[in-house]
Structure formats: C-alpha cells, structure tokens
Amino acid sequence: MMPIWTKSGKKHAVTLLKVQDCHVLKYISKEESGAKTSKLLVGGKNGSPFFKSESAMEIFKEAGVPRKQKVTTFNVTDDALVKPGTPLYAAHFRPGQFVDVTAKTIGKGFQGVMKRWGFKGQPASHGQTKTHRRPGAISTNKAAKVYRGKKMPGKMGNIYRTALGLKVWRINTKHDIIYVNGSVPGHTNCLVKVKDSKLATYKDCNKNPPFPTFFADGDEELPEDLYDEEVFQFTDPSVTYA
Amino acid sequence: RACSDGKPAKFQPPPKPVIIDKQKQREERRFLSPEFIPPRGRTDPLKFYIERKDMIQRRKVFNIPEFYVGHVLAVTTADPHANGKTNRFVGICIQRGGKGLGATFVLRNVIEDQGVEICYELYSPRIQAIEVLKLEKRLDDNLMYLRDALPEYSTFDVNMKPVSRLHHEDIPVNKLQVRMKPKPWSKRWERPKYNVKGIKFELPEEKMKEAQKWSQPWLEFDMLREYDTSKIEEKIWKEVSEELKK
Numbered sequence: 001m002m003p004i005w006t007k008s009g010k011k012h013a014v015t016l017l018k019v020q021d022c023h024v025l026k027y028i029s030k031e032e033s034g035a036k037t038s039k040l041l042v043g044g045k046n047g048s049p050f051f052k053s054e055s056a057m058e059i060f061k062e063a064g065v066p067r068k069q070k071v072t073t074f075n076v077t078d079d080a081l082v083k084p085g086t087p088l089y090a091a092h093f094r095p096g097q098f099v100d101v102t103a104k105t106i107g108k109g110f111q112g113v114m115k116r117w118g119f120k121g122q123p124a125s126h127g128q129t130k131t132h133r134r135p136g137a138i139s140t141n142k143a144a145k146v147y148r149g150k151k152m153p154g155k156m157g158n159i160y161r162t163a164l165g166l167k168v169w170r171i172n173t174k175h176d177i178i179y180v181n182g183s184v185p186g187h188t189n190c191l192v193k194v195k196d197s198k199l200a201t202y203k204d205c206n207k208n209p210p211f212p213t214f215f216a217d218g219d220e221e222l223p224e225d226l227y228d229e230e231v232f233q234f235t236d237p238s239v240t241y242a
Numbered sequence: 243r244a245c246s247d248g249k250p251a252k253f254q255p256p257p258k259p260v261i262i263d264k265q266k267q268r269e270e271r272r273f274l275s276p277e278f279i280p281p282r283g284r285t286d287p288l289k290f291y292i293e294r295k296d297m298i299q300r301r302k303v304f305n306i307p308e309f310y311v312g313h314v315l316a317v318t319t320a321d322p323h324a325n326g327k328t329n330r331f332v333g334i335c336i337q338r339g340g341k342g343l344g345a346t347f348v349l350r351n352v353i354e355d356q357g358v359e360i361c362y363e364l365y366s367p368r369i370q371a372i373e374v375l376k377l378e379k380r381l382d383d384n385l386m387y388l389r390d391a392l393p394e395y396s397t398f399d400v401n402m403k404p405v406s407r408l409h410h411e412d413i414p415v416n417k418l419q420v421r422m423k424p425k426p427w428s429k430r431w432e433r434p435k436y437n438v439k440g441i442k443f444e445l446p447e448e449k450m451k452e453a454q455k456w457s458q459p460w461l462e463f464d465m466l467r468e469y470d471t472s473k474i475e476e477k478i479w480k481e482v483s484e485e486l487k488k
Binding site: 189232234235240241 | 283321342344
C-alpha cells in the first residue's frame with residue numbers, strides 16, 4: 001500500500017495490484033451453462049504443471065497456455081467475447097474507473113465470539129466467575145430453540161469477500177500494475193479478482209474503456225504510466241494555493 | 243658546470259611541485275536517506291522498485307537535503323488558510339519514521355511557552371522548501387525525550403539564520419546531556435529499552451539500578467532479529483545516485 005496525493009494536496013492510501021500472466025481459458029455459452037449470460041473462464045498466475053490430474057490440465061492444453069494457479073469465471077455479454085488464449089493486461093482498466101475487488105480474507109483460525117462477531121463480553125472484575133469473553137445468552141425462553149445462523153465461535157477468515165466501488169487512480173502498463181483506492185481483502189501477494197463495479201452510482205463512470213479488452217499487439221501505444229486527472233504526478237512542481 | 247661535450251648544459255626547469263589535494267582525497271561521504279531501505283517482509287521487491295522510482299522523480303524536481311535527527315530545519319508548506327498561502331515552521335528534528343513514499347519527520351519547537359510538534363511527510367507535494375539551518379547530530383536516533391526536558395532545550399529562534407558549513411567536514415556530533423523536568427515523564431527514559439544517551443539523569447542510584455531490571459541483554463545476540471542492510475544499501479545507493487545524476 002502506498003500514499004498518493006491529488007492536485008489539491010489531499011492524501012489517499014492506495015493498494016497496488018499486479019496483473020501477472022492472465023489469459024482467457026475457455027468460453028462457456030448460455031446454453032451450455034444454463035445461465036442468463038455467457039461466461040468466460042480466466043486464469044491467473046502461472047504455476048507448475050505437475051501434481052494435477054489430466055482432466056484439470058485439459059482446459060489449459062486446449063487454450064495453449066501454461067497451468068494457472070487461479071481460475072475464475074466472469075459473466076460476459078455476447079458482444080464482449082474474447083477468444084480463448086488471449087492474454088489480458090492491466091491496461092484493460094483505465095484511471096477514473098470504479099472497480100470491485102474479490103479475494104479470500106486472511107484466515108484467523110478458530111476464534112471466539114468477541115473477535116469474530118464483535119460481542120462486548122463481560123467485565124474484567126466485580127465478581128465475574130470465569131466469564132470474561134463468553135457470548136452470554138444465546139436465545140430467549142419462548143423460542144425454546146437456538147435459531148439457525150446464531151453468531152457463535154468458529155473458524156474466522158479464509159472466505160471470499162468483495163470490496164466494492166474502489167477507484168482506479170493509476171495504471172502502470174510496463175509492469176501491469178493497477179493502483180486501487182483504499183484497502184483490499186487478503187494478505188500481501190495473494191490472488192485477487194478485479195471486476196468492473198456493479199454499484200448503480202458508478203454505472204456511467206467508464207468513459208470509452210478498451211472494448212472488449214486491451215490488445216498488446218494492437219495499434220494504440222500507451223505511455224508507461226496512465227494517471228487520473230486529479231492525481232499529482234511527481235514530475236510537476238509542488239502544489240500551491242493561488 | 244661543464245658537461246661532457248664542453249658546451250653549456252641546456253636549461254632544465256625544476257620539476258613541478260605535485261599538489262595533493264587532501265580534500266578531494268577524502269572519500270565522498272555517502273548518505274542514503276533511511277526511507278529508501280526496504281523493511282524486512284514478504285512484499286514483492288517490485289513494489290519497492292516502483293516506489294523508489296517515484297521518490298527519485300520527486301527528488302529531481304524538489305531538493306530534499308541530507309539531514310539527521312537533531313538538525314534544526316525550516317519547512318515552508320502550502321496552506322490554503324494562511325496569509326500568503328505559505329506556512330513556515332522552524333524546529334529540531336526529533337524523529338524520522340516511515341519507509342518509502344510515506345516517510346515522515348517530526349519537528350519540535352517551543353513557541354510562546356507552548357511546545358509544538360509537527361509531523362511532515364517528506365514527499366508530500368504541499369511542501370515548498372526544506373532548509374537546514376543548523377547541522378548537528380545528537381547522541382540518539384530519537385529525541386522524543388525532549389518533551390520531558392526543560393523547555394530551553396527545545397526552543398529555537400524562528401528567524402534563525404542558517405549556520406554556514408564546509409562541505410567536506412563530517413557532521414559534528416553534539417554530546418549535549420539534557421536536563422529533565424521532575425518526574426513523572428511521558429515515558430520511563432531511564433529504562434534500557436530506550437537506550438537514551440543524551441540525558442543527564444539526576445535520579446538516585448537505586449532508581450537507576452532498579453531500571454536495569456528491565457534490561458534484556460539477550461536481544462543483541464538474537465540472530466533472528468539481525469537485518470544486515472549493508473549490501474542492500476550499496477545497491478540502492480548506486481541506483482539512486484545514478485538516477486539523480488541524469
């Protein structure tokens with residue numbers, strides 16, 4: 001995570017996400033999957049081809065791509081389909097866009113009710129016998145049962161969570177890095193899924209994104225760094241208030 | 243003197259004196275700002291490389307002078323609510339923290355009997371100028387104990403003129419021992435954990451001995467805590483100096 005300053009002098013914290021060897025693996029049509037939109041399977045970081053069954057390796061062989069450590073599905077409309085085997089780059093996103101980031105949260109193991117659900121616990125003194133971090137009462141008398149989904153101690157973390165509506169401040173096309181506002185679930189160097197935001201307020205925020213995706217061997221040549229309009233670039237002189 | 247030929251010898255001028263410039267002979271002092279050294283962790287070195295590029299880019303546009311804890315600095319920042327839109331603060335640097343672009347330094351001064359500490363970010367675009375007014379290192383890396391010292395040790399004149407300094411001398415170390423206000427202090431500075439050398443403790447001997455009970459002499463032998471930065475520093479220093487010369 002890094003600080004980034006806007007032209008007005010305000011500081012924002014930014015997470016760096018690297019797009020490492022992403023390829024489109026497979027196209028699943030609407031009829032095959034039975035869903036409303038067709039899907040594209042996308043694979044992430046490269047991994048070793050050994051220690052995996054033949055059936056799992058079939059998808060990678062058909063696409064002609066080394067084995068990927070993470071495979072996710074994206075629901076895609078028919079006009080935005082991409083041929084399996086095309087590499088995906090960070091320039092697929094543009095600064096000023098809003099993005100949702102999904103990842104597995106840091107696993108905390110078996111945790112008690114105070115850490116897991118934020119219960120208040122009991123006082124440390126004034127006669128409490130062996131009860132300082134316990135949940136207390138779990139149901140009422142009339143219910144005569146404990147409801148399903150009651151908050152109790154258990155394994156915490158290591159589940160998929162999404163951070164919604166994160167702004168993209170800057171994109172580095174040379175190293176394929178996306179600078180995303182705020183924090184992102186997951187530990188450092190974990191695998192993460194980045195999607196266009198589903199929030200209604202940011203529906204019209206994408207002005208001319210690369211459609212269907214950014215092709216590296218295409219005609220347009222992008223500069224090494226793409227900045228949002230409000231971002232203070234370090235080549236400029238210091239900020240002054242006129 | 244007649245030579246073998248009988249003719250007068252050709253005038254040979256005396257050999258030119260060789261001037262050994264001792265100043266140039268002394269090695270160029272290398273100073274790598276501490277925020278360039280990456281902390282120990284599992285982050286990708288690519289992240290530090292990209293941060294360093296940004297830091298170097300900022301240093302090319304705006305000059306960040308070499309300074310240590312104990313120097314007296316004057317910092318002018320852009321302030322939308324001030325007259326003339328700039329704000330000048332003079333103070334002694336008591337602490338340098340943070341790594342990478344978020345590196346900070348804290349300046350302390352006592353203005354009209356009120357102690358003021360301001361934490362500035364080195365790479366913030368609102369800073370217009372940093373001037374080093376007085377160069378002197380102190381015995382410690384962290385001068386937070388000045389908060390509990392007598393206020394005369396933290397007062398510096400706001401209109402102080404910069405003290406001139408020769409470029410080839412080492413930075414002088416001020417071995418000043420600071421006198422403290424009566425206890426209680428904000429932190430127990432006599433304890434070995436803080437390793438403070440710049441205070442003149444006027445506490446009785448028993449208190450000093452009792453403070454040594456909290457010493458952890460095994461810490462200096464702990465091999466897992468070792469972080470040898472010499473090779474990393476050299477590599478980074480070469481990279482940074484080459485980029486800045488361009």
